[in-house]
Amino acid sequence: MNLEGLEMVAVLVVLALFVKVLEQFGLFEPVSLEDSVEDEFELSTVCHRPEGLEQLQEQTKFTRKELQVLYRGFKNECPSGIVNEENFKQIYSQFFPQGDSSTYATFLFNAFDTNHDGSVSFEDFVAGLSVILRGTIDDRLNWAFNLYDLNKDGFITKEEMLDIMKSIYDMMGKYTYPALREEAPREHVESFFQKMDRNKDGVVTIEEFIESCQKDENIMRSMQLFDNVI
């Protein structure tokens, strides 16, 4: 039989339909590559449980009741026990409806995620909060330096600072008074470096940072704001 063109196609279609019918009868088990996707799902629903309350009490400076309140709020928002970056950004963005807080949230996430495993567990969360809210002024300044130092090399460069500054200004959104100008972050970075960079070498080290902050009244006073947050 001389099969040509469309006849070939027709025969192929018939064969395909035949195979489908066999599948229906269960005589033909096709090899499916879709099982692996389901395994992935299993992993993400694993729960993470924090260490006991006593251990957390030792590790942080919170009282038992404070830890309880914190955990309840944490668990409400993240039932699985850990926050990943997406979640974190989404939670933080609810506090800043006008602007775009995702970049700053990423920096925060990296600062909280001390072991850099891509997720913030309750221990990380509460450890960070303990430093900010119950630590000494120097601890807090240290923590802030850690936040600014994006690549964690011990130096804040102008580019890192510019990124941070832009992310902060992004949170303001479009509708500000006076209107945001393009150069505003850069100017702000310049003034920051003026103040902080003692030896004018273009980077700010931790010692320069702490020293300059301790000399600044405003910064010292604002650091004390965190005493009554919780």
Add this chain to the structure above:
Amino acid sequence: MAAGVAAWLPFARAAAIGWMPVANCPMPLAPADKNKRQDELIILNVSGRRFQTWRTTLERYPDTLLGSTEKEFFFNEDTKEYFFDRDPEVFRCVLNFYRTGKLHYPRYECISAYDDELAFYGILPEIIGDCCYEEYKDRKRENAERLMDDNDSENNQESLPSLSFRQTMWRAFENPHTSTLALVFYYVTGFFIAVSVITNVVETVPCGTVPGNKELPCGERYAVAFFCLDTACVMIFTVEYLLRLFAAPSRYRFIRSVMSIIDVVAIMPYYIGLVMTNNEDVSGAFVTLRVFRVFRIFKFSRHSQGLRILGYTLKSCASELGFLLFSLTMAIIIFATVMFYAEKGSSASKFTSIPASFWYTIVTMTTLGYGDMVPKTIAGKIFGSICSLSGVLVIALPVPVIVSNFSRIYHQNQRADKRRAQKKARLARIRVAKTGSSNAYLHSKRNGLLNEALELTGSPEDEHLTKTTSLIESQHHHLLHCLEKTTNHEFIDEQMFEQNCMESSMQNYPSTRSPSLSSHPGLTTSCCSRRSKKTTHLPNSNLPATRLRSMQELSTIHIQGSEQPSLTTSRSSLNLKADDVLRPNCKGSQITTAIISIPTPPALTPEGESRPPPSSPGSTTNIPPIGSNIVKVSAL
């Protein structure tokens, strides 16, 4: 800000540490947390079911009842909990809203009950989560439609006397059951529509032959007769259209409505034909125009609700129909192309071009299968069979959607009709209940007075009789009593009132009318003053006693109005309105409460005597000597 993340606010504030070193100006002061009390559990007792939650959970939404200080009104000091006398099932959803930030709508709950609860707790229904919002909106829409339906039919049945001629005409057109004239008009137009459609059909039937062996359609054989019939019908339709146009409340909107367009299209061909009879060139177009006469059949949709429902369904399923059309078109083009190329090889095939194959594809997909075009090659046959199988599927898919829409609308209409039919019975039952309650008042007045009278005489063994009515009832009756006192009128029931009106209309005293009118005020004042005098020198409790006595003799109210006709109208209006038992509605009447004393119970206070002769028993036909102006009020 969602409630759930309110718990993360401390974290957000802590994260602000990143801004501090960068800031150039000092930060504002933080708000002081005045009562930094520890988070406490509060108990919410809802009809016996106890719910417990943290105080801060409730404070997440400060503009609701539970989140504000409004809940303090419900605080029960003895049990130290907040007690709400509401439905605990719905409260579960409300409390979950506070906990999770999402408000859900349970399907088993009645929509209006749910709305009431939400209104009580001060929660806007708009924040229902996406998961339940569709359901909520659907139910709400159904409810609103039903209410609107009820209101519409109510409005239709009210007889508003102040409609203008135009408005009455419009109502007659829209609702033929309002008057017999409208009904006649309705049937006449219906008849003529039928006649017109039948003539159009019969016109084309062959009606016998003419010498020359040519079959002649009836239309040409009896041309004059058909023309007359057509003229008559068009006359009627034109008149009807003009009348509707005149009566329409908004002419512009009427002109744009579908029914009026159908009317115009139905009668236009006739007029155009009148104008164009002599022109041979456009006779072809003239013939085309005659096709439009068939649109007259759509005029029947005013007469048939089923047709209207069908039209409405098709309109509401427009998107499904569009989808059906689109998918069919796609499938037709695909299969036509394939068939054309498959059959290209075979000799003498009818598949001369792709458009020519369209016909085969349509006929096959709709499973008609005329057989005027059949594929001959193997490939053609294979693809042809696939075409017919897929045709069945493509057409079968959107049809259930249309059917379910039609079914829903049809059932809605059925329910509306049934509701309207049962409405009369329902209203009658409600009226009985209402009169029952007002009769309860009148009844208990009697009993109450009796009880009070007995109390006065100091018969302690009868005291238990006073407890027959509940506290609420007695307070309600006291309220009605105060109203009576305020207005100087009294409540009686319907039959009494009608009786009195009838009697007073029968008692016609035209001769004494003028003096009666002049002395009316005097009489009134004297009566009232006497009555009020009675209240001043007698303790109040005695007055009811005397009234009671008069009541026992069943004296009636003679309410004499200055104009008799008003009595009849007011009486008839009483008949119509069910709730008019409470207030005697005669116009222009002055009701004086002349208390006719009946000396039957001897031991009661003697001063209860009122003006007319005390000795005469207060029968209904007791005509007091002073004339017709006495208004005797039965102390019901």
